[in-house]
Amino acid sequence: MCGLLGMLTANSNAAQFVDAIETALPCMRHRGPDEAGTWHDDDAVFGFNRLSIIDLEHSHQPLRWGPADQPDRYAMTFNGEIYNYIELRKELTELGYAFNTEGDGEPIVVGYHHWGADVVRHLRGMFGIAIWDSVERQLFLARDPFGIKPLYYATTDKGTVFASEKKCILEMADDIGLLLELDKHAVEHYIDLQYVPEPESLHKGIRRLESGCTAIVQPGGELKQTRYFRPQFPAQFVPKSKEQDLFDRIARALEDSVEKHMRADVTVGSFLSGGIDSTAIAALAKRHNPNLLTFTTGFEREGYSEVDVAAESAKAIGVEHIVKIVSPEEYVNAIPKIMWYLDDPVADPSLVPLYFVAQEARKHVKVVLSGEGADELFGGYTIYKEPLSLKPFEYMPSPLRKGMHYLSEMLPHGVKGKSLLERGSMTMEERYYGNARSFNFEQMQRVIPWATREWDHREVTAPIYAQSTHMDPVARMQHLDLFTWMRGDILVKADKINMAHSLELRVPFLDKVVFEVAETIPYDLKVSHGTTKYALRKAMEQIVPAHVLNRRKLGFPVPMRHWLASDELFGWALDTINDSQTDDIFNKKALVEMMQEHRNEVIDHSRRLWTVLAFMIWYGIFVEKRIDPGIEEKEYPVYL
Known part of the structure; x- marks a missing residue:
């Protein structure tokens, strides 16, 4: 490394x-x-x-x-x-x-x-x-x-x-x-x-x-x-009598991957949240290191921490567990450093708790394992259920679907059924461009009036979709996320934030042998029985504790919506907007209005506001050269 x-x-x-x-x-x-x-x-x-x-x-x-x-x-x-x-x-x-x-x-x-x-x-x-x-x-x-x-x-x-x-x-x-x-x-x-x-x-x-x-x-x-690498996700059919064979192949591939990822001449630990991905990795790693240390992070606010679940998992698999709780003050103070380490902004609030849990882990180990990639390979995002819920729309004539789209545009924001009509009237290429979306075009024009290209995302997604026409609907979404969300967000933060602390992060799910099995999983064994990652859950039944096996994924959730509406971050966010020298990029009046709408609970703008705020901090460091990221020069020189 x-x-x-x-x-x-x-x-x-x-x-x-x-x-x-x-x-x-x-x-x-x-x-x-x-x-x-x-x-x-x-x-x-x-x-x-x-x-x-x-x-x-x-x-x-x-x-x-x-x-x-x-x-x-x-x-x-x-x-x-x-x-x-x-x-x-x-x-x-x-x-x-x-x-x-x-x-x-x-x-x-x-x-x-x-x-x-x-x-x-x-x-x-x-x-x-x-x-x-x-x-x-x-x-x-x-x-x-x-x-x-x-x-x-x-x-x-x-x-x-x-x-x-x-x-x-x-x-x-x-x-x-x-x-x-x-x-x-x-x-x-x-x-x-x-x-x-x-x-x-x-x-x-x-x-x-x-x-x-x-x-x-x-x-x-x-x-x-x-x-040299092009995922195929070949169409597969697995008869009921052969399903267990597939589950066993998944378990063997993942166990072999974890064993290989444990190779090091230094101590290896593991991140542990409350979900199946990190728990599976930690449980398998424990087989190769009886003294495995695991690490997690959370917040004091109820509902935004998996600390208790992670601690229960650690106890069940028999590992020593270390926890870091992050306060709003710590969160804000770390943002400039994080943007410096990132090189380009990533508007993912979970970057900050990851920064602190990596900092804590580095006190004890030099390498950690983590569960990144499981959702993309095994069909883990809730949005992957969408093709099932929208399947009836596929049989409707094109003129009727267009009419439904016009109707959805006429319905006021927040009306029940508006989103379903809107998404059902669109093709997958039109409606899905990865596991993230901050702004639609109208919202974008509100904050960056010079934006001129409606559905600009197609410049990114169209070439990827063109390679996946032979795949089933869930595989097409997985394929898109492999080339967009995963490598643009998930893996950027995994690399940059851990390396900020000289901590090597290893991701056993993203292994060529694991992928060779994962890409053969049929549609009905990814999103099935009312859950996601069905095949992975079945493969891990004897490895992952029961209280985690079918639990909904949270990862490192962040109470950003509450913080931006409260005194904890509202003033900081307004100051960031007003101090930023980005008037040629953003309509700052519109951003202040959005802050007020968010605080008054008119509309939840937290995701959009955080996207802009992260950019402004990055811009203040790398373009304005006004913000000192706070990197100690005796450790790492400040780039200003």
Whole structure:
């Protein structure tokens, strides 16, 4: 695990950029406080910050390797963990290759020499990879199939810079001649979706290599991206007599994944909320670590904490449990730091409790397991039931459905049945664009009057939907969420917020072997028997305590609606709006009106307001340079 930063120069003048790389590296020291260093030749400069997890005394990066006739041909740095590195090492050793370390990084570069770009198909893990081939003079970049680990890049006439965090590229902007300009198109997408969708960032010219993709760059050339991972969700039918076989396959795949994810030369803990996902992971992890520590967080407000349920689960599976309670004051004070660590805003209030539980966990362990990805792979979101409730509308003639849509528009807000008519009259492509939506177009125009593209989300969702026409309705929603909500929100916060505390988060559900089973689950075994994740629940019957097995998912819920309407956050929110220098972006008068409507309980605007407030804090740090995120310089330098 580390933070990588590097540059492939256009004119073989890499030595001129070594100082710039060394200056920018400390911006992400939190990703790897154990060790730092750089390497360069004529064309490329590589830098890294290492968080030592496996082969602590060796496996230094940038890692050099080459065959006997071409020693030191390759330079590599990578961020992540390869869980099948032992098996890969054995396979490559049998093919005649020699290794110099015991870590999980060297099998990547040896595998690249043997398989080329197809090495990614042999890797079981999470990764952002950069390999420089000094013989072929080309740079190879890669990200894991689901996008667990980030990889940003920017290209100018001086070369291509790549990094695990965008702030490192911002730090180097002057050195590489990169003009820093707000991407208003990405702002619209953010306001619409609550996150910035890949491959965009809020800065023009800085983009992300997409999940499940590799890329090749040659000196002075453009980055050429290739997708290697495409979910299929093949149509399946499982007879009743074979259902248990499927449930057993799920259990075996997940148990094997957890066993592989426990590989480390440091202590591994586990997050534990009140749901089946994290409980299943913790229960399986306990089999490999009898002294497993689990961690959870919550709030004092009743109904917004799973602390009691998590404690009951911890007791049932026999693990020591540690709890962090977050106050409104702590919540507000942490927001600037969190936006700095994120690089781009994510309007998910659960970021803050995650920040505090990660901070607590890091006092005890260096690695934690978590349950991210279970909902997307096994059909866990309540919205996935929608195709069943809307099925009668599918048989209606198109003119009738259009008429219903007009009727829904005429009904006042809040009238019972308005939403059902509206959604039933639309196709899936029109109504569903991921597991998040802050604003409809009319609401967006109220707060950003320059927004001009109705249903702007289709620019993001249409290409994804085009790949899923052969899938069942629930699979199409899962497929969309894999490429939008999961990699734009879920995995961004999982990576950035835990790494803020130099804590490595591992997600056993997002494993290639688990996915190979999960994508074969038929429609009627995902959303079935009045619940979601039916097949997973059946697979975990002997593993997860009964009080959790069929409990509704909450995760780390946040009382944002109450806080924004009360003295706890209302004044802070108004001050944030009034102080922000974003008058050319937002209609601040409309935002103040929304604050009053929310406080008077006219309309619940909490989700929309939080989306804007998160952006304003981010803007104050990275654009206005007015807000100090409060990062202690003795630990990590402030980017201002």
